[in-house]
Amino acid sequence: MLLFNKKIIFQIRRYSHSNVHLKILxxxxxxxxxxxxxxxxxIRQTNTDKFSGCIKxxxxxxxxxxxxxEYPGLLNGPPMILEQHFMTLEEGGFHTITPYILLKYRKFFSKSIKDLKTDHLIKKEVNVAKSFASYFDPQPDANVMNYxxxxxxQQWRDVHYRLLKMYLKWRLQATSEEIDLLFRIHHMVHNKSVRLLCENIHLALEVGLTLRRIVKSGYILHSYPKYTKEVLRDFHNIAGGDLKKAILGCPKLFMVSPKNYAKIYGILKEHNISDETIRNQLNIFQLSPQTVKYRLEEIENTPELNILKHNVNFLKLVVHHQRAKSRLSFLQELQMKCLPLSILSQDKPIDTHVRNGMDINKLKDVLALLKSLLGKDPKHFEKSLRRHPFHLAVPLQRIEDTFDCLVKMKFQSDAICKVVSILLYPRSTIKxxxxxxxxNPILGRCVTSQFQKLNLVLYTIEKKHHFTGNGVWLDSSNDITTNSTNKD
Structure with a gap:
């Protein structure tokens, strides 16, 4: 049944794409x-943007x-690949590049230079190696190339391949072993246009990446320079952040298309992620838009993670989503209720945290939540909060639950802020x-403001516990669960 449904969905999508393609044609x-x-x-191409892009x-x-x-196959691949193949053929001495040659690129790529000259695709007097080398920018030292x-x-592709390796060894100041490894890992570099390759290196250096970093992050070499230029022009200050600086820490951002930057930013805004949070984690843009959307939706359905949404480091949970889910599951098995964002998302071991039984929040996680709930800068309530001995020991979900309860009882944020410690207590205890x-008729006459009322509630709770702060534990084990289904 599932396979049948998938087939139906695929057919519907294909029909939809066909209608759009029809209109484009x-x-x-x-x-x-x-x-x-x-x-x-x-036409096998289902992406309408790529389809129209190929025509253009x-x-x-x-x-x-x-x-x-006459050659519909030209419209089946990404437009940038068409351009790259065309440029490579041009660099390798092809004097006329027809649609047929471009479509059968791999066939001609594998032929010997002699056969290509016999077929009059390359002029007899052309030195293919020198033709390729003429496009290197900057030109290598005289002793680098032995033509x-x-x-x-030799096969045309072998000449191209060996020249690229020679050039990159010189240009990136790398060893033969490093270049061999680069080509082994990053296969796309094999067929790269000389001009696009040189432009990628130039742009990477312009951004501030070192030659060593380019060698270690070889995927930079098979980026698409036009996209990179557009990104650096239009998204250099995305969300108020410094994209160039972010690229130094995460070179994969160098390869992201302008369209993906725009899509991901739009998705983040749809989920009410602030610019401050986005610029604090610009490497979110290295993911695909579909991945970002899926992970945000999954986090929203996971209360323990969603409660951290207003933390400026929240997007670490999206970037390191699998790690966060795994650690969340592990800590829950240990019945820990306070789940700091740093423990969930960082790659540091959590052995010490677990071994010491540190079931407490990080102060910045608590302050971030309270800032969001109260709409106040932490300077207005942090000092008061820290006076409570257990201000880090209450799960964030329960703090939010108590706040929602107080708001439902018509208490204003200003009053709650002044008695911020009240949020550490279970709603049942407060009620x-x-x-x-x-x-109490006497107290009823004396209390005139919400601030006084909340202070008196706090006093009433803690009086029973000799003002030790232990009132936060009273009936707290199932408070959220019990009241989530019976809120009054």
């Missing part, structure tokens, strides 16, 4: 519906509409104390 080429439908039978790219490369319609070792009997205060 009609607008771009003026095709009638029957002609457009016939053309679409050869083919036109930019100089192909006529008739040529594009005599290249012959027309019982409030009932006791109201039933």
């Amino acid at each position: 009609q607008d771009a080429f003026g095709l009638a519906v029957p002609e457009a439908n016939k053309f679409l039978r050869n 790219m083919c036109r930019n490369l100089g192909f006529s509409d008739e040529e594009i319609l 005599d070792e290249f012959t027309d009997d 019982a104390a409030l009932k006791e205060v109201r039933s």
Whole structure:
């Protein structure tokens, strides 16, 4: 049944994409519906943006509409790959690059230079190695390249591959072993256009990445320079943060497309994530928009994590989501109720935290929650809060639950802020104390403000515990669970 449903969903999506593709073809080429439908039978591309992008790219490369319609396969891949293959062929001496050659790129890529010259794709007088090398920027030192070792009997791709390795060894000041490892890990570099490769290195250095960092983070080399330039121009100050500085700490941000930056920022805003929180964790943009959306939704359905949403470091739970879930499960098995964000998200071992039985919050987590609930800067309540001996020992969920209870009873945030310690107590305890205060006719006449009333409630609770602060534990084990289904 599940497979059947997935098949139906796939067919619906494909039908939807086909309709959009049909409209694009009609607008771009003026095709009638029957002609457009016939053309679409050869199209595997389901992404409408890429589909229209390929049409635009083919036109930019100089192909006529008739040529594009003759070779529909050109529209099945990412536009940037079309451009890269075209540039590489151009760099390698191809004097005329037709749609057929571009479509069958891999076939010609594997041919010997001699065969390519026999087929009149490369002129006989062209030295392919020197043709590739002429596009290096900056040009390597004279002793770096030995063009005599290249012959027309070699495969065109082997010449390209070996030249790239020689150049990168010189340009990145790396060892042969490091370059071999880079090529082994990052296969996309093998087919990279010389111009795009050089531009990526230039942009990486411009951002502030060192040559050593580029060697260690080889994925930088198969970025798409046009995207990087657009990102550095349009998103350099995203959420008020410094993107260049963030790239130094997380080079993968160098590769993210402008569209993904915009999509992810939009998703974060839909989930009411503040700019302060976003700029505190700009490496959130290294994830895909789908991943960010899924993880945020999963966190919202996990109360223990969602309670940390107003913490400026909240997005660490999204970036390190699997670790956070695993640690949450582990700590819950140990029946720990206070779950600091730093323990959940950081890669530091939690052995000490567990071994010492430290079932307490971090002060900054508590302050972040109270700042969000009360709408006040912590300077207005931190000193008062810290006077309570157990201000770090109460689960954040219960603090929020108590606040919601007080608000429902019409208490104002200003009054709660002045008696902030009241939020450490279970709602059932507060209700019982409030009932006791109201039933006392003398106290009822004396108390005129919410501040006085909350102070009196706090006094009533702690009087029974000799003002030790132990009132926070009274009936607290199931307070949230019990009252979440019976709030009055």
